[in-house]
Amino acid sequence: MRWSKTFIPTMKEIPSDAEIPSHQLMLRAGLIRQLMAGAYTYLPLGWRSVRKAEQIVREEMDRAGAIELFMPALQPIDLFEKTGRKEAFGNVLINFHLQRGDRKVHLALGPTHEEVVTDLIGRHLNSYRQLPICVYQIQTKFRNEERPRFGVLRTSEFIMKDAYSFGTSLEQLNTVYDQMYKAYCRVFARCGLKYLPVEAESGPIGGDASHEFMVPANNGEDRIVHCEPCSYAANLERAETGRKSATQPADAQAAPLQKVATPHATSIEQVSRMLKCTPAQMIKTLIYKADDQPVAVLIRGDHEANEAKIRRALGAKAVELADEKMIRDVTGAPVGFAGPVGIKCPVIADHDIPGIANAVTGANEADAHYTGVNPGRDYQLTGTHDLRMAQAEDPCPKCGSLLKLVHGIEIGHVFKLGTKYSVSLSAEYLDEK
Numbered sequence: 001m002r003w004s005k006t007f008i009p010t011m012k013e014i015p016s017d018a019e020i021p022s023h024q025l026m027l028r029a030g031l032i033r034q035l036m037a038g039a040y041t042y043l044p045l046g047w048r049s050v051r052k053a054e055q056i057v058r059e060e061m062d063r064a065g066a067i068e069l070f071m072p073a074l075q076p077i078d079l080f081e082k083t084g085r086k087e088a089f090g091n092v093l094i095n096f097h098l099q100r101g102d103r104k105v106h107l108a109l110g111p112t113h114e115e116v117v118t119d120l121i122g123r124h125l126n127s128y129r130q131l132p133i134c135v136y137q138i139q140t141k142f143r144n145e146e147r148p149r150f151g152v153l154r155t156s157e158f159i160m161k162d163a164y165s166f167g168t169s170l171e172q173l174n175t176v177y178d179q180m181y182k183a184y185c186r187v188f189a190r191c192g193l194k195y196l197p198v199e200a201e202s203g204p205i206g207g208d209a210s211h212e213f214m215v216p217a218n219n220g221e222d223r224i225v226h227c228e229p230c231s232y233a234a235n236l237e238r239a240e241t242g243r244k245s246a247t248q249p250a251d252a253q254a255a256p257l258q259k260v261a262t263p264h265a266t267s268i269e270q271v272s273r274m275l276k277c278t279p280a281q282m283i284k285t286l287i288y289k290a291d292d293q294p295v296a297v298l299i300r301g302d303h304e305a306n307e308a309k310i311r312r313a314l315g316a317k318a319v320e321l322a323d324e325k326m327i328r329d330v331t332g333a334p335v336g337f338a339g340p341v342g343i344k345c346p347v348i349a350d351h352d353i354p355g356i357a358n359a360v361t362g363a364n365e366a367d368a369h370y371t372g373v374n375p376g377r378d379y380q381l382t383g384t385h386d387l388r389m390a391q392a393e394d395p396c397p398k399c400g401s402l403l404k405l406v407h408g409i410e411i412g413h414v415f416k417l418g419t420k421y422s423v424s425l426s427a428e429y430l431d432e433k
């Protein structure tokens, strides 16, 4: 092939709208060109690279026993209504009405293919003898990306390999999960990537049932907690910490409990400014609805609550922040003034809470806070839990070394979905009986 007969438009200058090296290099080497925000043309050299990567993925999927097929990107919206994902995807799901003769059809462009593949398998496989089966495709996906950026890293249209397994038991699920995990490791190793498998939040069937594969990179948008000595790694939502329950500092003099006026100050920032204390001296009291019952969750003012940890600590099926009415019922105050002193619901606390001497909290009264709040004297705790997002320098849950927070780019994800899709789309089979 002659250079003059191909199409490799290289660039000398670094394009001003390309923020990160991968985007700059791909433009300069003539691999890609942008059509519009979030949509790129792969030029001949770029496409050649995509095809090589695809081939590696294809070979490893085949080796893991998955079989290739190809499903439509165009999908009827009612499949997404049946699984509740029309609502769950919200604005991300690209969908539209088309005129077909005298009727209108409502269609979506597939963001992934769980619905389509479950509908397919449910219709055409019906005996336990035909299971397990694992199918995959390499297909274009569509997701309305509100802020497309970083070249081909975050786009509204992208090529993805997605594989789906169907089986009759948790054992079959675990076997294929393991095969896929290993296949992903082989793919990334063959591509020469330095990658980390990290524990991710597990979704509907619980356990440590989800892994993301991440490439550590400064401009990655995912945050990973990583322990180098023991190689524990988890995404920030999932990461546990090895913290123990703190004890109140021995040199702290217990101040008297005092109610102070804090007119209109409902946030940690407003109250700390008004009372001249740091957010770390404050206790955030978050009212959650856990399986329909109110519970107060205490988190240090400068920390971020982790809903999945709260759900597990309570042994609840579902938790969400309480609505205004429930907050008023248990605190007797409008939103923003909750505190543990005299609250009318069970209270659970993060490990760091007992370590705050003379804390500042809401007073369960409009426009008022307490200062000098101390556990034992002013409110009772039966125990403490790991209820917040991990941070850099927290102790590792496995070995106690200090954790690091690194950024990463997600390159793969394996899930155990359980029966979420097979139940909602009636994909059932006949067993021996």
Ligand SMILES: [Zn+2]
Pocket (backbone or CB within 6 Å): 227, 228, 229, 230, 231, 232, 396, 397, 398, 399, 400, 401
């Ligand atoms: Zn460790």
